C-alpha cells in the first residue's frame with residue numbers, strides 16, 4: 238500500500254495535520270517514537286495548555302524571515318482554533334494578554350486531536366523507530382523497526398530539542414541536513430537564565446519573589462533583533478525566571494546584558510515627592526513600589542537602610558533611581574534544554590514555501606511546527622504556530 242501522507246511526530250503539529258488531511262479523504266499514517274503521545278501538550282501551560290493567544294500575529298514570532306509566519310497565520314488563525322475548541326465544548330478562559338488556557342486539563346486538547354484523527358481514519362503507530370528515509374521513484378520510503386512504508390508525501394513534525402526526557406529529538410534537523418536543506422543555529426529559548434557573578438549573589442536570598450518589571454534584551458540589527466516586555470520577573474536560587482525573563486531569553490545571546498527597570502510600569506517618582514516623604518525611611522518608601530524584602534535589600538545596598546529620605550543626598554537619590562530604572566545584569570547562561578519551553582532556530586524558512594510548508598528543493602517533503610525556524614513569544618503563540626503550519630501543510634497534501 239502507498240500512503241498519501243506519512244507524518245513523523247505525533248505531537249501538536251503532527252496530530253493536527255493528520256486529522257485535517259484524513260478528514261479531507263487522504264490515507265494518512267503517523268509514526269512516533271514515544272510510547273505515550275502528546276506529552277508536551279500534557280505538560281504545557283502548567284497542565285492546562287495555553288493553546289493559543291487571541292492576538293497571535295507576526296510580531297509575536299522570532300524567525301530569520303519575520304514575514305514567513307504571515308501566510309500560515311492568516312489562513313489558520315487563533316479564531317479558527319478557538320472555534321474547534323468550542324466545537325468540542327472544551328471549557329477555557331483568558332488569563333493574561335489574550336492567553337487562552339483549558340479550565341480543566343491539557344488532556345482535553347490531546348483528546349480533541351486524537352478524536353480529529355479518528356474521524357479522519359488516520360492510523361497512528363507508536364512507539365516505532367525509523368531507521369532510514371530515502372526518496373525513490375517519486376515516492377518516500379521509510380524503514381522502521383516494524384516494517385517499511387511508502388508514501389507520496391512526507392511530513393516531518395518531530396518538534397524541537399526542549400525536554401529530552403519526554404522524547405524531544407534533533408530528528409528533523411538531521412533529516413534536513415541529510416537532504417541538504419539549510420538549518421539555522423539552534424539554542425534553548427523561553428528558558429530561565431543563570432548567574433554566577435557576585436553582583437547577583439545577594440539576590441539569591443530573595444528566591445521566590447516576583448516583581449513586575451520592564452525588561453529589554455537583544456540588539457537591533459542582530460540575528461533576531463531586540464525586545465522589550467512588561468512582565469513579572471521571578472528571582473530563583475539559580476538566577477532569574479518568570480515570564481519577563483523567559484521572553485527576554487529568546488532574544489538574549491551569551492555575553493550580552495539584560496536591561497531591567499525594576500519599577501516597571503510603576504515608574505512613579507511621585508512616591509518620592511509625597512507630603513510625608515521626608516520623614517519616612519528609604520526602605521519603607523521603596524516598599525511602596527517593590528516587594529518589601531527586595532526594597533530592604535536595595536536600600537541596604539545603597540547604604541540608606543532606615544535613614545530618613547530627607548537625610549539622603551540628591552546625588553545618592555539619583556544613583557538609586559538610576560539603578561532602579563537602568564539596571565544591567567549579565568547572565569552566565571541559560572538552564573538549557575531541560576528547562577527550555579521551545580527551540581530557537583531550526584529548518585531555515587528560506588528553504589520552505591510558506592504557503593505549503595514544502596521544501597523548495599524536495600517536492601513532497603514538508604516540515605511543520607517547532608522544528609522550523611519560527612519561535613513564538615510566551616503566551617500560546619508556539620501552539621498557534623503548530624496549528625497554523627499544520628493546517629497549510631494539510632491543505633497542500635490534499636491539493637496534489
Ligand SMILES: Cc1cc2nc3c(=O)[nH]c(=O)nc-3n(C[C@H](O)[C@H](O)[C@H](O)COP(=O)(O)OP(=O)(O)OC[C@H]3O[C@@H](n4cnc5c(N)ncnc54)[C@H](O)[C@@H]3O)c2cc1C
Nearest residue numbers: 246248249250270281282287395396404606607617619620
Ligand atoms: C514545559 C513546556 C510548556 C509549554 N507550554 C506551552 C504553552 O502553554 N503554550 C504554547 O503555545 N507552547 C507551549 N510550549 C511549547 C509547545 O509545547 C511546542 O511549541 C509544541 O508542542 C510544538 O509542537 P510540535 O508538534 O512541533 O512538537 P511536539 O509537540 O514536541 O511533538 C513532536 C513529536 O515528535 C516526536 N518525535 C521526536 N523525535 C522523533 C523521532 N526521531 N521519531 C519519531 N517521533 C519523534 C515526539 O515524541 C513528539 O510526539 C511548552 C513547552 C514546554 C517544554
